[in-house]
Every structure is written in structure tokens, then in C-alpha cells.
Amino acid sequence: MSEQPHVGGGNRAAITVCVILATVMQALDTTIANVALPYIQGSVSASQDQIDWVLTSYIVAAAIMTPPVGYLAGRFGLKRLLLVSISGFTVASMLCGMAQSLDQIVLFRVLQGVFGAALVPLSQTTLMNINTREQQGSAMALWGMAVMAGPVLGPVLGGWLTSAYNWRFVFYINLPIGILAFLGVTTFVSETPRNMAAKLDGFGFAMLSIALAAFQIMLDRGEQMDWFGSKEIVIEALVAASAFYLFLAHTFTTKTPFVRPALFRDRNFTAGVIFAAVVGLTYYASLALQPPFLQELMGYPIVTAGLVMGPRGIGTMGAMMVVGRLVGRFDTRALLGVGLIITGWTFYLMTHWTPVVATSTIVVVGIVQGIGLGFLFVPLSVATLSTLSPADRAEGAGIYSLSRNVGSSVGISVVNSLLTQNTQINHSTISSYVKPTNPGLAVPDVARLWDPLTAAGRAALDAVITGQAQIIAYIDDYKLLMIATLGVMPLLMVFSKPAAPAGADHSVVME
DSSP states (O other): OOOOOOOOHHHHHHHHHHHHHHHHHHHHTTTTTTTTHHHHHHHTTOOHHHHTHHHHHHHHHHHHHSTTHHHHHHHHOHHHHHHHHHHHHHHHHHHHHHOOSHHHHHHHHHHHHHHHTTHHHHHHHHHHHHSOHHHHHHHHHHHHHHHHHHHHHHHHHHHHHHHHSOTTHHHHTHHHHHHHHHHHHHHHOOOOOOOTTOOOOHHHHHHHHHHHHHHHHHHHHHTTTTGGGSHHHHHHHHHHHHHHHHHHHHHTTSSSOSSOGGGGGSHHHHHHHHHHHHHHHHHHHHHHHHHHIIIIISOOOHHHHHHHHHHHHHHHHHHHHHHHHHBTTBOHHHHHHHHHHHHHHHHHHHTTOOTTOOHHHHHHHHHHHHHHHHHHHHHHHHHHHTTSOHHHHHHHHHHHHHHHHHHHHHHHHHHHHHHHHHHHHHHHHHHTTOOTTOGGGGSHHHHHHOOTTSHHHHHHHHHHHHHHHHHHHHHHHHHHHHHHHHHTGGGGGTOOOOOOOTTOOOGGGGO
């Protein structure tokens, strides 16, 4: 994307506010809907498996539309694309709030993802363009804090809006933010030169999009449709595999592929892309698991659940501010190792959680987990992209973001599918011990509440068994996230030590 001239302090401040508003709007929507999911689920009569589409549809759409952002900005102009993205995202948000069915809200969340994909890279590029090299570090630090405002404010704001009004306002909140950002960009941001000769590998983009969409639908519907016992799942798997094969075959045979294979000759980049997928998987999967755990098993009101989840984002933000100063002074592999150990340890602690876990424990573990994630985000981006040439970094950053988003959507689908499946298995296992001859049921106080020979007793027993089955299923999911986090540690050996000197510009770390 072409640079625009540096602007005066007044306009620079106004532009900074406008693009940060756009960034905050997009960042909020990655987490604000999480705590409202149980309410959305009841409103649109969705099952536990189906309601996950509200999260994954947004992430997949954003993942698909992130790589072509550079082409679109060059072809149509940065300002024009930014205005279209802001207005489209705002309208899609309003449509999400007005949705009357699961199909509608998923469709409108896809539109949100399509338009929102460009907001983060375009905002970052705009700030880079209007600041001198000496000012870019401070500008990116401010922008990075705005990006991290989502995990901090999202759960709290989402919980409050849902409690005080209803779940629809978690989407309506984007209207005033979107209007202010649109007016500001219209007034203060200058258009960049357009590259009319720019071309997009349409076939490669289409095949990758189809592969990702079919794969995600397969993951989301697999549990509900009995996986490969269903013709639908088999068809979706075949479509995903065929489209991905065509994408690979086209990529290695065309002169101007959508994704250049030469990038993957860089071992740092290849390892970083895999690493990013796992980080995305663990981060967003744990975000998706916590709201139902707090609200359904622990009985927290939605506002309390949001307040309990918010501090994790504060931990991440604080860690990123510290780690940003450490990158370049310490080996990024060591920083990544610290982040993995901290994050893995917190997942280990979460495998011991039951509905009687103290609120203070949840908050403290959340903060520590946020710190671990902060140690991962910044050094990982530097280690992945620092060895690419400057000309390749924009494309590399797009693939890196794509990998993280795909990992996120896959993680949410997998942990929720396992949660449903393991709850059913655990329920069946525990139920096998519930028999009239069980001496534990002969205890007078127990028999009065859980008499298996009466309808009321069986209902009470079933509720208790279901709760216990869910607790074990959550523990299994947290074990999986712990194993996935620690399992990528061998990749640290693949990274070569970056040659960038201390004090180098690490503004790309948040892309």
C-alpha cells in the first residue's frame, strides 16, 4: 500500500482517534458476543452446537477476507476501502441485532467478518502512513492498546448491555462508534494512489475460500450430524479436500498465485504460521468455554461473568507493554517459551476447577493467563515476520493472520463439539452407577431427594448427573488446551535468532 504524506499534528491526532475507533469496534466484536451467547441461544432456539456458529462464522469470514486486503487497498484506494469496511461492518452489526433466527444472525455475522477483516490492517497502515519513523513506535503502542481493549471491555460491556437491555445491544453499540469513525475518516484521512494494474488471483482465492468454508461447516455440524455417518458431512469433507487440492495445484503452477510458496522457504515464517494457529486455537477456544462455565455451572449473572472475564485482557495488555520493550533485547524464543509455560500452567490450574471454585481464583488465573498470552503475541509476530524481506512482510502478515483466525475457528468448534460429546459419554458412565441397589441411595437424606423409584427423584438425579458430566467435560477440554499449548514448544527450536538489532521497529507485531 502506498504511503501518504505525513500530516500536521492536529490532523494526525484526529486521524488517530478515527482509526482507533474503527479498531476498537472490530476488536470488541471478537469477545463482546461471548457472554451473551446463552441469551442469544434461547432467543433463536439454537442448540449448544449451533450457537457456536455465531462465533465461528464471524472468524472464518474475517480469515477468508484478510489476505486480499492489500490488493483491494491498492486497487481501490485505502480511504475508500476503509469507508466501505466501516459502513459495511456497522450495517451488518445492526442486522445482527435485528436477527430473528439462527440462520439470519449467522448470515449477518458472516457479513460482519467480511467487512471487519480490513479494519485492523487498514487502521494500522493509516497510522504508519501519517507518522514519521520516530513516531511510529508510539503510534503502534497506542494502537496496540486499542486492539487489546476488546478482550478487556468486551465481556464487561457485553454483560452489562445484555443485563440492562438485551443481547441485541451488544451489536447495536457499534452504530455510534461506526458513525463517528466514518465521519472522521471522511473528513481527515487522505486517499492513497490507486494501482489500476493490481491483479488478484481469483481462482486461488476462490478455492481457498471454499475449502475454509466447507471445512468449518463440517466442524460445526459434525457433532450434530454424527460426523461421517452423515452424507452431508462426507460431502462437506470432500468439497473442502477437493477445493484445497485445487488451491495447492494452482498455487504451484501459476505465475502469480494468491499465496506464494516461496514464503514458506523461510523456516521462521513456516514455524510461526503453525504456532499462530495453535495460539489462536487456545486463546479463542478458552474465551468461548468460560462464559457457559460461569453462567450455567456456577450460576453467575451475566454482568458478573463479564467482570470476572475482563481482567484476563488487562493481563494481556500489561504484558504486551512490557514485552514490547524486551523484544530485541532478549531472544524471542526465550520470551515465547515463557509465554507457553505460563499459559500451559494456567490451563493446568483450570483442569481443577469445579462450580465451587472461588471468584478470586478465576480472576487471578485469568490475569496470569492473559500475561502468558501477552508474552506470546508480540514475540511470535516478530519471530515469524522479522526474517522476511520488507517487500514480503505485508503478504506474510496476511497469511499469519489467516492462520491465527483459522486456528481460532477450528478451536472453538473442536472444544465445543468435545464438550457436547464428552458430556453425553460422562452422563452415560455416571448413570450406570445409579441403581436402586446402590447403598449410597439408601441414606435417608439422599433417598428423600434422589429416589430413583419416583419421577421427581429421577429428574433431580438426572440434573445432578448432567452437571457432574459437564464438569468432567470442561476439565477434558482444558486438558486438551494445555496439551496443545505445550505441544508446540518443539517449534521453538526451529526458529532462528532474528538479526534485527535492539530498538528495531516492531510495529508489525500486532497485525
